[in-house]
Amino acid sequence: MSFFLGLRIYGWFSLRYARRHLWRTAAVIVGLSLGAGIFVAVRFATTTSVRSFERSMGAVSGRADFVVTRPGEGVPSHLVRDLLSMRHIETASPILSLMVRVQSTHRGAEGAAVARWVGLDPILDRPLRPWAVQRLEKPEETQRWMRLMSDPDTVFVGSTLARALRLEAGSAITVHYQDRRRTLKVLGILKDEGLGLAHGGLMLISDVATVQEFLGQFERVDRVEGVFVEGGSETGYQELENLLGSSYALDRVVDRTRSSRSMVAAYEQNLSVLSFVSLFVGMFLVYSLTAFNSVSRRREVAVMRSLGASARFVFFVFILDGLVLGLLGWAIGIPVSLAFSRDLLQAVSATVTLLFARVDVSTVSLNFWDVAVSVVLTTGVAALAAWQPAHSMMRVPPQEAIRPRSAGAxxxxxxxxxxxxxxxxxxxxxxxxxxxxxxxxxxxxxxxxxxxxxxxxxxxxxxxxxxxxxxxxxxxxxxxxxxxxxxxxxxxxxxxxxxxxxxxxxxxxxxxxxxxxxxxxxxxxxxxxxxxxxGDLFVRPMMADMNGYRDPLPAHLVHFLRNIPDVDVVAYRRIAMSYRGVDCALEGIDLDRLQRHGGFLFLKGNPQDAYDAMKAGDGVIVSEVFSNRTGFGVGDRMALSVLGVPMEFRVVGVYRDYRTQSAVIYTDLRVLHNRTKDRAWSGARLFFPGSEEAKVQRALEIRDEILTRFGARDAPDVMVGKSLRxxxxxxxxxxxxxxxxxxxxxxxxxxxxxxxxxxxxxxxxxxxxxxxxxxxxxxxxxxxxxxxxxxxxxxxxxxxxxxxxxxxxxxxxxxxxxxxxxxxxxxxxxxxxxxxxxxxxxxxxxxxxxxxxxxxxxxxxxxxxxxxxx
Structure with a gap:
């Protein structure tokens, strides 16, 4: 029997029957389309968000092979010259970045946006991270990006930021960071490629000297990124380690990006697996309908067998039923998924932004492979569900055309x-x-x-x-x-x-x-x-989390906090760093005072023994995320370099932590102060006596006083503990x-x-x-x-x-x-x-x-x- 004749017989046998029992067939198709629609919508939303994240990560890292940092303090600018003199290094670029609040001075443009301001060397960084400006020819573009160095207080802005604040070339903006503010001129709008994709397009790019002048940080940068000459990476890493010694942290970019991408990929896969369950349940509907049809049409199948149809053809007919149902369910599921995919995309992208890194996507991008995977899985699951009923119909004998019988037990x-x-x-x-x-x-x-x-x-x-x-x-x-x-x-x-x-x-x-x-x-x-x-009141620098606690609390604010009457102040010092390619933070906290009001939720280790070891300067406790991502557990020893001071600690406990950036190492604040000679505070928790209502009332009063004295708009961040929790x-x-x-x-x-x-x-x-x-x-x-x-x-x-x-x-x-x-x-x-x-x-x-x-x-x-x- 030819294939096309088989399709015609299938139309006579199955499609007419489905038309006679339209509601029964429609109910199954609707159920399958709902399952397929959920699966497709989740897949489109997650892959769109993850691709945006990966583009952002790729735009940030560019071609860089290594990153040099100095936890707790900046990298001296002269290190760039030393790195460029090494024969295995092609280029090395100084980077200084921070999150700022941006306002447009353009009349009619209201509101503000939070953006990443990146200062770089336009010449040294060009081989690492390509970027381009909208509506500019190449010669003029080259001239324009060179003006970052020649013209003071000039920036390029990302397209998302430009749309949000209605900016164009020649516009003026004001950036705010703590108690600092500066008016900058926009030279142009970045294209949505290269560095323009970073942080969802909420970007400012300027010469590194402009950011240094704004921060009053003239001799230091946050990090130096570089790339090795072709084939010189292994030797280059060894030479770099010898040059830098223990005062600096040297990370391979591939390790850092792999760690971040694996976390986002895990989120994508978990959602995909859960969404597949809805498709998996839809498989039972296809099975039920196919089995329903096979039971109710045993005599027709027997008649078809008695007229010469082979068992294989009967199997083909019922498997084709499953494939057609799957295809129809997928076809209807696509518009169903698009109907609510925008809301789902917002939820998924918000979670990715919250947990990992900023993504800015407003529309679902339909990728050929996503569409192909969705149709193959939907039709494949439907065909698999039809397999057992189709196989059972192969065994229907022609004699049943004369004398039907029950299916039996x-x-x-x-x-x-x-x-x-x-x-x-x-x-x-x-x-x-x-x-x-x-x-x-x-x-x-x-x-x-x-x-x-x-x-x-x-x-x-x-x-x-x-x-x-x-x-x-x-x-x-x-x-x-x-x-x-x-x-x-x-x-x-x-x-x-x-x-x-x-x-x-x-x-x-x-x-x-x-x-x-x-x-x-x-x-x-x-x-x-x-x-x-x-804590009843939390005080920290403005946007401290976003900026990795780069700047401590001002001395006059610390003095004010120390002298508040009838309050217990628990100070802490938080230093962003990277350990074995995992972005983390070392935090010293006043353990004696913290223990009066709470502590840590331990997963491994004895709490009292851990606290004693931390106060003695021998131990640290690490978050569960840090332990799982680095493999460090109780009893392991770790070497750190903080503020240029080498340190070694023993892990004495693992505690639970559910903050979005929860790869944290805790030590006692006095130990950290004594070893680094740094007395700065990154923040403080305040505990007040009395009932819950009295604590909240006192916290509100102190918050208002701090904002009145030290600036309500720009610094610092002051949060009431009850609201924060x-x-x-x-x-x-x-x-x-x-x-x-x-x-x-x-x-x-x-x-x-x-x-x-x-x-x-x-x-x-x-x-x-x-x-x-x-x-x-x-x-x-x-x-x-x-x-x-x-x-x-x-x-x-x-x-x-x-x-x-x-x-x-x-x-x-x-x-x-x-x-x-x-x-x-x-x-x-x-x-x-x-x-x-x-x-x-x-x-x-x-x-x-x-x-x-x-x-x-x-x-x-x-x-x-x-x-x-x-």
């Missing part, structure tokens, strides 16, 4: 095989969870999740078989004869309900796991906030907002799956059901029998789903989150949420059986029994 052997297969898949979960991540990606953890869902789904026939073995007297007392008959019919259904109950198992498992993970996350963060982020909890709630949509979709698709499963079972037993009515059973008894069947299936799905959810939550918390982000949570089960939600899910599953009950009484028993006689 599943054999004990087949059910046992499915149970053993399910147990085998579940047995692989623990070994997979123990495997390390692959290049920072928990691939084995994702595989464990897939095998977990499949394993529990395959246990469904065995569980239903066990339920059917309940003693008849007990079951009769529970629900009468309808309940007894319901159990006997479930025994006959066997493996045919495995995938449909599996839809409920998957949805309930995902729901349970997310509820446990989110409640564990919330409870742990609450404990961390009230123990570690303790509330904001932190809101920030972390935001990171889980996307998962709510995925959860709702999974539950909707599971309900559709339950409805379709019961409908298939009714079609299979139409003669049996009408025989019951013919011999005297009432329609109410038949309805109750169907309701008991649905209840037993729902109970099996809920029990297995909850068990699956508990295991899944452990995998998400202890494996996937730990390997992806370096975070683990204190395990907490929100029994109140589960206690309310799970009965509602069961009720929704029972309501979904109404169409099946109506179908049971669609035709007259006399007509059906007469047809069976023939």
């Amino acid at each position: 599943e054999s004990e052997t087949k059910v046992r095989r499915l149970t053993m297969a399910g147990l085998g898949l579940l047995a692989t979960v623990l070994p997979l969870c123990m495997m390390p991540p692959l290049q920072g990606v928990p691939v084995a953890g994702y595989a464990a999740v897939f095998f977990l869902f499949c394993g529990f789904s395959l246990l469904a026939p065995g569980v239903l078989k066990r339920l059917s073995k309940l003693p008849s007297p007990l079951v009769r007392r529970l629900g009468g004869e309808p309940c007894v008959l319901a159990l006997r019919q479930l025994e006959r259904a066997g493996a045919r309900v495995a995938l449909s109950v599996g839809a409920l198992i998957t949805a309930v498992g995902l729901f349970t796991a997310l509820v446990i993970m989110i409640s564990s996350f919330r409870k742990t963060v609450e404990a961390w906030v009230y123990q570690t982020v303790s 509330r904001d932190i909890l809101q920030v972390f709630d935001q990171t889980f907002a996307v998962t709510t949509v995925l959860l709702v979709m999974a539950l909707m698709v599971a309900s559709l799956g339950m409805m379709t499963t019961l409908t298939i079972m009714v079609l299979e037993r139409s003669v049996f059901l009408n025989t019951l009515i013919a011999v005297g059973s009432s329609p109410g008894q038949v309805r109750r029998m169907l309701l008991w069947e649905a209840l037993f299936m729902a109970v099996a799905g809920l029990v297995l789903g909850v068990a699956c959810g508990f295991v899944l939550s452990t995998i998400l918390i202890e494996v996937i989150n730990a390997q992806s982000f370096g975070w683990t949570f204190l395990y907490h089960v929100a029994w109140n949420q589960l206690g309310v939600a799970l009965p509602l899910i069961a009720a929704a599953s029972l309501v979904a059986t109404v169409p099946a009950q109506r179908l049971a009484f669609r035709d007259s028993p006399v007509v059906l029994l007469r047809e069976d006689d023939h």
Whole structure:
């Protein structure tokens, strides 16, 4: 048979049948399109945000091979000359950057924006980071960027910043940083390429001397970046280490970018896996409809076989059903996904900006590979779901065209095989969870999740078989004869309900796991906030977090804080640095005073022993993220260089930390002061006596006094502790907002799956059901029998789903989150949420059986029994 003839026969056989049962087919396509739409929208949103992040990272790092820094203080400018004299270095560029508030002086342009101001050497940096200016020819462009050095107080601005403040060449802007401000002239607008893509286009570029003059920092820069001559990297690194000694930090750019990109990639993959669950649940719908069609059309298949159709052609027809359903679901899912992808993009990009680095994307970019992956996965999942019904139809003999027969009960052997297969898949979960991540990606953890869902789904026939073995007297007392008959019919259904109950198992498992993970996350963060982020008032320099605490608090503000009456001031000194390619910070804090009001939420190590070692100057404690990303644990020794002073510490504890930049090393402030001779404060926490209301009132009074004395607009940042803790909890709630949509979709698709499963079972037993009515059973008894069947299936799905959810939550918390982000949570089960939600899910599953009950009484028993006689 030719391929095109096969397609014509498929049209006659399947498409006409689908047209006659349009609502049934449409319901499955809608369910699949919702699952596909969620998957596609999440994929488009995440890949758009991640590509923006990667472009920004690539624009910032450019061709640089190495970065030289001096933690706690700037790099002397003369080091650039020394580096350029080395034969293995092609170029070395000084960089000075900070976050500033930018205002336009243009009349009619209101508001302000926060942007990254980068000072560089236009000549030395040109080979590292190419950038171009809009609407300028090449000669004029060269002339214009050279003017950064010749004209004082001139900048180029990024396109996003220009749009936000309505800037153009010749505009004037005012930059604010702490108590400093300067008016600058805009030479031009950067194109959206190269360095113009950095920080989402919220950029200012000027000559490094302009930023030095603004900060009053004439002999130092933040860092020096450079590139080696071709083939000279290994020798060049060795020469650099010998030149710099222990006073400087030397990092390979590839290590730093790999670390940041792996974190963002992990976020993308986690969302993609969760979104794939909605598509995975949609697979059960395709299975249900294909199985529905195969059961209701056994006689037609037998007739087709008797007319010469091969078993392979029958298989082809039903597999093509799955492919067509998948393609239609994907085609409808694309506009569905685009309808809400903008909101999803904003949520994802906001989370990426919050947790990793600034991205600025407003529209979803459709990439050919994303579209190709989405259509292949959607149609592939649909074809896989149609495989089992298609394979079963291959075995329909031609004789059934003369004498139809029931599908029959599943054999004990087949059910046992499915149970053993399910147990085998579940047995692989623990070994997979123990495997390390692959290049920072928990691939084995994702595989464990897939095998977990499949394993529990395959246990469904065995569980239903066990339920059917309940003693008849007990079951009769529970629900009468309808309940007894319901159990006997479930025994006959066997493996045919495995995938449909599996839809409920998957949805309930995902729901349970997310509820446990989110409640564990919330409870742990609450404990961390009230123990570690303790304080009634927090004072730090303006935009200190964004600028890596580059500048300490002014001396006059420190003097004011020291002399506030009736207050306990806990000072700290925070120094940004990089350790083994991981961006982190060393923080010295006044441990004696901190211990009066809180402390750290320890994960490993004895708290009191750790505090004693820190005060003695021998120990440090590190955040969980730092430990996971560097491999340093309790007992390891680490060498640091801070403010040009070499130091060595022993790790005496690992504590939980859930801030967005949480790779932190803590030491005692007095130890840090004594070793570096630096007495500066990076910030302070203030603790007031009295009730909670009195503390808040006093904090507000001191905040207003500080802002009045030291400037309300430019410096410093003063936050009331209660408000800060509330904001932190809101920030972390935001990171889980996307998962709510995925959860709702999974539950909707599971309900559709339950409805379709019961409908298939009714079609299979139409003669049996009408025989019951013919011999005297009432329609109410038949309805109750169907309701008991649905209840037993729902109970099996809920029990297995909850068990699956508990295991899944452990995998998400202890494996996937730990390997992806370096975070683990204190395990907490929100029994109140589960206690309310799970009965509602069961009720929704029972309501979904109404169409099946109506179908049971669609035709007259006399007509059906007469047809069976023939």
